[in-house]
Amino acid sequence: MTTLDTGPAAAPRVAFYNDPVIRGIIYQVVVAVLLVTFIAWIVGNTATNLAAQNKTTGFDFLWKTAGFDISFSLLPWSRGSYYWEAFLVGITNTLLVAFIGIILATMLGFTIGIARLSSNFIVARLATIYIETIRNIPLLLQLFFWYFAVLKAMPAVRESLALPLDIFINQRGLMVPRPTPDQEFTWVLVTFGLALAGAIALGIWATRVRTLTGKYPREVVLAGKVADACVTFLVAFTALFILFSVAFPLSHAPLVAAVVAVVLAAFSLTRFAAISRGVLTFLIAFVLLDTIVGAMFAWVPSLLVSVLSAMIALTIARVGYVGALSRPPSEARFPLALLVLIALGVPGLVYWLTGATLVFEVPVLQRFNFVGGLQLPPEFVALAFGLTIYTAAFIAETVRGGIQAVSRGQTEAAQSLGLKDGDRLRLVVVPQAMRVIIPPLTSQYLNLTKNSSLGAAIGYPELVNVFAGTSLNQTGRAIECIAMVMLVYLTLSLLTSAIMNWYNARVSLVER
Incomplete structure (x- = not known):
């Protein structure tokens, strides 16, 4: 007796609603229909309620006059604006x-x-x-x-607290100087953007070279040393000029500040760089503390403020001096000073060559309020x-x-x-x-x-x-x-x- 081989048995048929693929499609269609129905109901119900209240919809109101004041605005505004x-x-x-x-x-x-x-x-x-x-x-x-x-x-306004840099604060807010550049200053801004992009590109390139070779390019290292000296001179001259012009006035403040700044810049290129950094840290800390604390506590004798500021500045300078001793050699440091000098020095050169002006309008107290400057409301x-x-x-x-x-x-x-x-x-x-x-x-x-x-x-x-x-x-x-x-x-x-x-x-x- 022989049996016939009819091949593999056919798989039993499954109802379409039990097919996972079809069932998933059905679920999605049902959810989509319910969502559309809900949105349509919301829209229809809203339209019916608005019609019952005789209210209209649309964005035509955007081109109507507002008729109200805004206390603070960066854009031009008046009651006649839209x-x-x-x-x-x-x-x-x-x-x-x-x-x-x-x-x-x-x-x-x-x-x-x-x-x-x-x-x-x-x-x-x-x-x-x-x-x-x-x-x-x-x-x-x-x-x-x-x-x-x-x-x-x-x-009140007439008893406003005076802060450094011609900044005043009172019940009506914060009054700060307003920058008023001329047309030529636009070239300075353009140059600043280009110089900043160039400095970033230089930093990326120098970092990649160091990753490949283990050290920064020699040209970048040499330029970085010069930039360190230039930045030291500029910072030292600024701090000393403020110190000898405001805190302790001297007859030849610019000359004295320039001479001391040159000495500190020269020291920054030698093995005495740590001393230069410590002195520079002291100058910056002392000028900031003496100016800010003296302005905030005007009733304290100026001599006492100067002594306390000097003591705190000495403590900060010691930290800067110790940190400078542990700094790696210039060949192993990222040339940050060079990038800063490029980003700020090139626009400064353009500012000087083009004769551009950037004047700050200082707020001045009149009879009932400050005139000029920029007023930031207390809100x-x-x-x-x-x-x-x-x-x-x-x-x-x-x-x-x-x-x-x-x-x-x-x-x-x-x-x-x-x-x-x-x-x-x-x-x-x-x-x-x-x-x-x-x-x-x-x-x-x-x-x-x-x-x-x-x-x-x-x-x-x-x-x-x-x-x-x-x-x-x-x-x-x-x-x-x-x-x-x-x-x-x-x-x-x-x-x-x-x-x-x-x-x-x-x-x-x-x-x-």
Whole structure:
């Protein structure tokens, strides 16, 4: 008896609704239909309610006269301006406070975060107290404190507090000198951009050469030594000129300052470079302390202020002198002074050759207010200061976590090479920690930008206050105004994320 081989048995048929592929398509179609239906219902319901209230929709209101005042604006504004101009004013005011806040919060946050890991007990505890106090107090409450308890408690206009560099502060805000460049100064700005790009390119090239050969190009090293001497001369001459012209006036202040600056510059090229650096550190610290402390505490005798400033400056100078002794030779240092000299010296030469002028209009107190200069309202100062202080506390914790995420073996390896604490942190630890720091740091930048909307609570004319507040109330176009404001914040957030993600990709480690 024989059997017939009919081949492999046919697979049993499966119902189409049990097919995973078809079932997935069905689920997606159902979700899409429900979403479209929900959106259509929302739109229809909104249109019906607006029609019942005799309200119209559209963006034609943007070309109507606003008819209200804005206390602070970077763009020209008057009561006869249009609503689209009010929209632009709100955006620029928001960008201004966000840009300043991000820069200052980053600098302060990195400083506090590193300070919390300091081996100095007092520094570490002060940083911890700052972080734990600031980040646990609501931001809105902090803004109220800086605005009502600090700035509004400042003296009246006629009793304004005088700060260095012709800066004054009172109840009406901060008065600072206004730069007024002429037409020729445009060439200086163009030259500065080109010189900065050239300096960056030179630095990248020199770094690549050192990576390949183990040392910087000889031409760059020689030019770096000359640049060190030039920068030393310029800084020393400026500090000495201020010292001999303001603090301790001399009859021939420019000549004396030039002679001493030449000596310090010459020492910077010899084995006495550490002494030159220590003296230069003392001059800078003393001039800054004597000027700032003397302006803030005018009731203290000037001699006492000078003595205290000199004592503190000596302590700082000792640190600079010890740091200079441990500095590697010029052949092994990145030519930072050369890049700075290119970026600033070339535009300075163009400024002198073209005869361009940059005059600062100084605020002058008249009968009832200051005339001239640039007046920063207290709302802007309070918002920028509050956002900086608050966000810096979170950035500090991000920095601390990123540094602690770096393997301890990396730190020990850098220490075995003889690197000092500052060099280990700058060259080894922080570059590796950045790949951990960048993602949460991006979130803090986004939070700062969005938190600027709290400026409406203290009267700062940012986007929410100007457009989603005053403009919305006057026009009644709630949907249009809110949608435009949401679109602006969404765009700013996406741009910030894109930039930070690009940078994160540049600093991330490449796996092999």
